[in-house]
Amino acid sequence: MLQAALRSGAASRRAVFEVFARHLPGGRRYGVVSGTGRVLDELERFRFGDEELTFLRDHQVVDESTLAYLADYRFSGDIHGYAEGDLYFPASPIMVVEGTFAESVLLETLILSILNHDCAIASAASRMRNAAGGRPLIEMGSRRTHERAAVAAARAAHLAGFASTSNLMAGHLYGIPTAGTAAHAFTLLHDSEKAAFEAQVASLGPGTTLLVDTYDVAEAVRTAVELVGAKLGAVRIDSGDLGAAAQEVREQLDAVGAFDTRILVTSDLDEYAIAALAAAPVDGYGVGTSLVTGSGVPTAALVYKMVARETAGGRMEPVAKRSVGKPSRGGRKRAYRLFDEHGRAETELITTSDVVPEGGVPLLRELVRDGRTVGAEPLSAARERHAEAVALLPLEALHLARGYAAIPTEFA
Amino acid sequence: MLQAALRSGAASRRAVFEVFARHLPGGRRYGVVSGTGRVLDELERFRFGDEELTFLRDHQVVDESTLAYLADYRFSGDIHGYAEGDLYFPASPIMVVEGTFAESVLLETLILSILNHDCAIASAASRMRNAAGGRPLIEMGSRRTHERAAVAAARAAHLAGFASTSNLMAGHLYGIPTAGTAAHAFTLLHDSEKAAFEAQVASLGPGTTLLVDTYDVAEAVRTAVELVGAKLGAVRIDSGDLGAAAQEVREQLDAVGAFDTRILVTSDLDEYAIAALAAAPVDGYGVGTSLVTGSGVPTAALVYKMVARETAGGRMEPVAKRSVGKPSRGGRKRAYRLFDEHGRAETELITTSDVVPEGGVPLLRELVRDGRTVGAEPLSAARERHAEAVALLPLEALHLARGYAAIPTEFA
Incomplete structure (x- = not known):
């Protein structure tokens, strides 16, 4: 032309x-x-x-x-x-x-x-922000999209209301707050779940977020609270019926006085799944695939x-x-x-x-x-x-x- | 971690x-x-x-x-x-x-x-290749995806059977054959459709592909054939019922002896639309959005x-x-x-x-x-x-x- x-x-x-x-x-x-x-x-x-x-x-x-x-x-x-x-x-x-x-x-x-x-x-992220009703959203979708698109996606998500991103390059380029949690591999790497939690807390302090669904959620929460006490920052649930699991974990945490320990949920969340968790005791959402693919x-x-x-x-x-x-x-x-x-x-x-x-x-x-x-x-x-x-x-x-x-x- | x-x-x-x-x-x-x-x-x-x-x-x-x-x-x-x-x-x-x-x-x-x-x-592209049954596919989706993902998408499409790409960077980096056609803006820029076609043929030769649906398809094909004759390389149709339009254009071309002038179609094609055109006199498909978004x-x-x-x-x-x-x-x-x-x-x-x-x-x-x-x-x-x-x-x-x-x- x-x-x-x-x-x-x-x-x-x-x-x-x-x-x-x-x-x-x-x-x-x-x-x-x-x-x-x-x-x-x-x-x-x-x-x-x-x-x-x-x-x-x-x-x-x-x-x-x-x-x-x-x-x-x-x-x-x-x-x-x-x-x-x-x-x-x-x-x-x-x-x-x-x-x-x-x-x-x-x-x-x-x-x-x-x-x-x-x-x-950004248009998908904005809907998720609306559905989350003030609860913070973490962008965690880098692995599900092209490696450079991932950085741009984190930027668009933050613009539309996401609180933070797990993409460090986006943090570097655009000043977006960064956040991350441990993966199942970290727990599996250690000889026991307890050893993994100990290692994480020793390095990152009690305010860290422990992933509790590698084996049995209730047992993991028990282990976490025994190790850290009520100062534990957060737990993350990444599988199962997130609403029901969050409810059980909340009761378990409250029973030992860990009222301030937050519950983060992840696992194929989109705006509809987020909205469906509005009544569940959830303190934050990590969103990956559906965010970086524009949720349809x-x-x-x-x-x-x-x-x-x-x-x-x-x-x-x-x-x-x-x-x-x-x-x-x-x-x-x-x-x-x-x-x-x-x-x-x-x-x-x-x-x-x-x-x-x-x-x-x-x-x-x-x-x-x-x-x-x-x-x-x-x-x-x-x-x-x-x-x-x-x-x-x-x-x-x-x-x-x-x-x-x-x-x-x-x-x- | x-x-x-x-x-x-x-x-x-x-x-x-x-x-x-x-x-x-x-x-x-x-x-x-x-x-x-x-x-x-x-x-x-x-x-x-x-x-x-x-x-x-x-x-x-x-x-x-x-x-x-x-x-x-x-x-x-x-x-x-x-x-x-x-x-x-x-x-x-x-x-x-x-x-x-x-x-x-x-x-x-x-x-x-x-x-x-x-x-x-590549998985979407492979299905399109199967649906096209040997007719060439041109990758034209750069505008519909992240600017760097576009280059990777062209590579994946070629791997899975696409003949060429309109993404010049992909041609440069990966040696993929490149192809392109004029847009409606090129026709609209000139004072008449005929002037636009003349400009394109003067610069790119009779083997070029003329876009014929800016105003009226039949009139555009008539103008194209009057200007170039049976040596015209191809025409592109980018709107309407592509199968019916291709049939009419084929008859029009054949009637003036332009048997070798190919018909390319574009316009939101996916593997299903390509398959539906199997019986239409189409010589090649340009695919954009549905390719670079993995067709769902x-x-x-x-x-x-x-x-x-x-x-x-x-x-x-x-x-x-x-x-x-x-x-x-x-x-x-x-x-x-x-x-x-x-x-x-x-x-x-x-x-x-x-x-x-x-x-x-x-x-x-x-x-x-x-x-x-x-x-x-x-x-x-x-x-x-x-x-x-x-x-x-x-x-x-x-x-x-x-x-x-x-x-x-x-x-x-």
Whole structure:
């Protein structure tokens, strides 16, 4: 595409591309904007070096004039986007890229890869946060997804409300609190469960979390309390009927005065399993597989579509394809959220007009101006924004069941 | 775990960890071993440098003696595994790691992340290959998954039978043939569809693939044939009822003598949609979302479990936890595939004995000896092995419907 457009001269035409979802997959009520910060980071690094150019030349992927263009490539246009952590709904233009066709079309895969992954994980994580009702969630899914996706997943989960992650690289890169517990292998390594618990407490102190389901849960809890007493930080249960097991363990702990020893549960938890444990005496959830796979929705269905371009005459003109069953709306969009008299979100308003609707909160902010990043912010800001945005949704938005978007998208 | 085991002294005990799947998720008939080569590559690079150590020290994640251990870390043990591209079934020990507890337990996340991702993608890709019945498949899913997972997904897809990928980095790193087509934005950029087609053919020659569903398919095909004639390489249809559209386009092309112009289809294809197009005049499939998300099974459910460890007395002893509902079998395994008199695979035999069963083909091969990689091979070898292994399965293994493993796993 780039080579042909360079040859026809159309490559230098101004163009506007928008990132949006035609629908919210999985019957979700809202999507979560996540990955914006990663897009900005990667944009700084998105260059074609000698290694890449040599490959493209040796394999005759593109011609010499295209290689020359790529060698000098640096995005010099503008990007606006929804603030990271904010919510989105069908057709919300969560990122708007403006520049020449050539410089903008090259960003499609980079931007979509990051946003499709991160938004999918954050959207699942946000549902888990709602289901957990204030109890802390630990992200433990690194082993269940690609080794680099795991780091991004931990970031998206923290943005959407997870308290901590077991991924140390995510702790290092993004300042997310890290947490972990021992595995069954640690208990099995020692000559007895008691020896394993002793070793762990000797090294990590009484506040540590002991895994109690390697052999027999009741016996393990007895051993743990005998060794550590009421100062034991937590126990983890990783199998069986977690609610029933937690109830028994709680009674066992309370009977010996270990009222402050917490009970953590893990084992294929998703938002539904978490919700089902609401009445159980559980103090925290470790979530792995279902988090990093988006709990049934591993990709966010976001697309990157050209909505306007310069004509031969130099005028900007809205464009849209007419493909069957894939609606697209031409023209560069503005987006506003409208709230009712109680301050609850009511409508997602998308418009191609410059007129600001009364009471509408503008959702697009400047991220990149003339190729320079101007909209970077710490992950903590996105995390706070997300909690605030969810709190302003109608209550039915927290329903876990499949359904429609929590607020309607209207086009003006 | 590492810190506590270093302190208790158990860290230096010999241990055996095995990677296996307790079941094949999604009712799949077989799993595909993929990622072995990436594990070997990453193992060479798996070190803790100053940056990582400083993070761990500053955040008090581990103590000084653990930091010292990590600073010198280099896996020095042995790894055996199923050959890449081979198949696996429930309980197949697809990778066996032997070393000290400390050096082996550190590899859990690295190995599982790679294998859980790559096996999931390859297993889905293999089903698509079966459904395509010899027609070429192009991997086009980069935009729908994490930016680095996309490169690994292209590798796994090629291993399992995809002809090519649109991911240029995968072409560069793994020598996979690359292919791509123009997007709707390219057509929309130009002042007419004809101008876009002219630009593309001028730059890429008549053998290029023209996208014909931006406005009206029949009109686009007419324009394409008028411009290029019967030498037109291919057209791509990306929306609507692909089978019906392909039929109409084929008739239109044949009517003007463009018998060799191929028809490529894309648009949310998965193995079921591909199978449903078997009778349509389609010459190739581009697959995106469903491939990179494992077509409903985005992670392979592989676990990394310690199955044997050295006792205080220096003897190796099988171990297994007794957690409810999560069966594990202790002891280091050997695995063999048994074939019937027609050469069809019949049984996956797993044993802790050293006795080789009559006619059994051993499935574990040496990958790493004393920390050195000895089992590396080109991706093409894994690709050929995969095609051969599928050809030896019972025919019912190619059923797309949910069901049981194609051959039973037996324990001796």
